[in-house]
Amino acid sequence: MLKPVWTSSLKITAIGLLAISLAACGNAGSKPAAAGGEKGKDAAQPSSSKYPEKAISLIAPSGAGGGWDMTARTIAKVLSETKSLDKPITVENKPGGGGTVFMAEYATKDVKDNYKLFVSSPPILINNLKKEGNTPFGYKDTTPLAQLTKDYGAIAVAANSKYNDLKSLLNDMKADPSKLTVAGGSAPGSMDHLVSILPAFKYGIDPKKIKYVSYDGGGEALTALLGGNADVLGTDASSLDQYLKAGKIKVLAVLAPQRLGGSMKDVPTVKEQGIDAEFLIWRGIFGPKEMNADAKKFWDDTLKKMVESEQWKKEMQANNWETDYKKADDFKAYLTAQETQVKDVLTALGMQK
Numbered sequence: 001m002l003k004p005v006w007t008s009s010l011k012i013t014a015i016g017l018l019a020i021s022l023a024a025c026g027n028a029g030s031k032p033a034a035a036g037g038e039k040g041k042d043a044a045q046p047s048s049s050k051y052p053e054k055a056i057s058l059i060a061p062s063g064a065g066g067g068w069d070m071t072a073r074t075i076a077k078v079l080s081e082t083k084s085l086d087k088p089i090t091v092e093n094k095p096g097g098g099g100t101v102f103m104a105e106y107a108t109k110d111v112k113d114n115y116k117l118f119v120s121s122p123p124i125l126i127n128n129l130k131k132e133g134n135t136p137f138g139y140k141d142t143t144p145l146a147q148l149t150k151d152y153g154a155i156a157v158a159a160n161s162k163y164n165d166l167k168s169l170l171n172d173m174k175a176d177p178s179k180l181t182v183a184g185g186s187a188p189g190s191m192d193h194l195v196s197i198l199p200a201f202k203y204g205i206d207p208k209k210i211k212y213v214s215y216d217g218g219g220e221a222l223t224a225l226l227g228g229n230a231d232v233l234g235t236d237a238s239s240l241d242q243y244l245k246a247g248k249i250k251v252l253a254v255l256a257p258q259r260l261g262g263s264m265k266d267v268p269t270v271k272e273q274g275i276d277a278e279f280l281i282w283r284g285i286f287g288p289k290e291m292n293a294d295a296k297k298f299w300d301d302t303l304k305k306m307v308e309s310e311q312w313k314k315e316m317q318a319n320n321w322e323t324d325y326k327k328a329d330d331f332k333a334y335l336t337a338q339e340t341q342v343k344d345v346l347t348a349l350g351m352q353k
Contacts, residue, residue, distance in 0.1 A: 049294035052115065056089040058285075059118035061102035063095040065219025066185055067151065067236045071119045071283045074315045075148070081311045084302050095216050098186040100127050100135040107141035111288050114295040117145070121283045123191050125335070125342045130189050130351050139335050143291040146284055146303040147326035147334065149316070153195035153255035153279035154237035154267075158225055159248050166253040166273045169232065170203045177209035183230035185218035189351055192221065195255065195279050196234025199270050202277045225249070236281050237264060238319050255279035262320045282324060284331060300328050 060072040072091045079085050094102045099120060110116050120139075128138030155166060163169040173180050184192025193214065197207040213230060215221040218239045224230040226248055233249075237260060243249045244263045253270045254260055255278050260267065270277045287299065306312055307325045316323055326334055346352040 049298060051292075051294045051298050052085065052087045054115060055087050056085070057116045058089055058091050059102060059106075059116065060091060060093050061095070061099035061118060061120065062185070062217040063093055063219050065222065065239065066217045067121065067239050067281070067283065068099075068119050069093060069217075069219070070239060070319065071149065074319065075119070075285065075306070078306055078309060078311045078315060079302070082306060082309050084305060097135070098127060098190050098216075099123050100137075103127075103135055103137040103141070107137035107289065111141075112290045113288050114291055117285055117287050117299075119283060119285050121191065121281055122338075122342070123186060124286075125339055126190055126346075129339070129343050129346055129353060131346075131353050132187075132189055132351070134353060139286070139332075139339075141289050143287040143289060143296060143328070144284065144331045144335055145287050145296070145299045145328050146307075147282050147324060147331045148285060148303070148307060149283045149321045150324040151236045151238045151281040151283065151321055152260065153198070153281065154235060154240055154251050154264075155196070155199060155253045155255075155270075156225065156233045156235070156240055156243075156249045156251045157231065158228070159250055161231070161250060163252060164250065166199060166268075166270065166275070169252060170200060170205065170275075173200055173210070174203065174205050177205060178211050180211065180231040181229070182210055182212045182232045182234060183215060183221040183224045184212060184234050185215050185221040187214045188212060190214075191281070192218070192234050195236075196232070198255065198277045198279055199253065199275050202270075202275050222249075238321050241320050260320055262317065264320055284326075296328060303327075 058072050058076055060069040062068045076089045076091050079089055096102065102118065106118065124139050127135050157163050157169070182196045184196050186192040193212055196212060197210055200210060201207050213224070215224060218235045221230070221233055221235060222243060225233045237254050240249060240251055241263050244251055251264060251267045253273060254264060254267050255270050257269070257278055259265060259269060285303065287295065304327060307323050312323070343352060
């Protein structure tokens with residue numbers, strides 16, 4: 001659970017900074033999905049390099065069904081459809097510890113493996129900087145290749161829940177914080193936890209009293225919600241899309257500056273409901289720390305072309321995502337700046353190493 005410093009006396013500026021500066025996450029059950037493409041004449045492969053010479057593995061450090069998994073599979077699908085690769089690209093799920101189990105192996109054993117990439121989001125910073133459940137490895141143990149998308153946090157309940165708006169839920173939680181179980185796909189102090197408790201904190205509820213249960217990824221947390229083992233779910237909005245369309249859940253609010261499109265077009269923002277809270281989630285793709293120049297150049301060119309393609313734009317619309325592309329060097333500079341911001345916020349919360 002969060003440290004006692006999470007009190008109502010904590011200045012809102014710290015939480016506001018977190019909500020603004022953090023720009024998902026991910027889930028169990030490994031179901032590899034291969035996507036390969038014939039080499040097209042418009043392939044983005046530099047003529048001076050033979051890379052890639054074999055299949056690419058793209059890792060989602062979570063189980064199936066959450067934000068990391070969906071992002072990885074979308075990348076593989078679009079790279080195949082645009083024929084940007086002449087080798088297969090296979091998505092693999094490697095869940096455990098909100099990405100920390102995978103990072104421990106990747107940062108020590110795969111430092112030169114140009115054929116193993118992975119997707120991540122703010123937890124690669126948070127998990128490295130926080131005191132509890134942390135990892136000694138972070139983005140500096142990788143080669144950041146590109147920031148690709150942005151998403152927002154969301155609060156959901158099961159379709160048969162008595163709650164139809166965020167304030168009625170928060171009023172009950174305020175009266176008795178232990179009455180409701182909140183599920184998330186990451187450990188206390190990590191992404192889903194912060195998404196889950198931010199509206200409650202801004203509503204005057206003591207976060208340390210909230211009953212938060214962490215699962216190994218958004219898919220497992222959703223299963224808990226649908227199975228009646230949790231009352232509320234905090235996660236990224238895009239991973240809720242198919243469940244909302246199927247009528248299995250109700251999304252009470254999105255932590256976005258304005259309403260989202262698609263299936264979420266009728267879901268009010270947290271701010272619309274009188275609570276000043278936002279939570280931005282970026283997602284990006286990373287390579288090994290000692291990735292060679294040819295491989296980095298290939299992915300710089302290929303990923304830029306991918307996000308400009310019509311196929312990518314269609315996937316963004318289908319998943320309620322927004323493209324927020326930064327090339328390798330710009331992405332690395334952004335992470336360096338964001339690391340300082342996250343460290344300052346965790347320090348204010350008493351949760352830093």
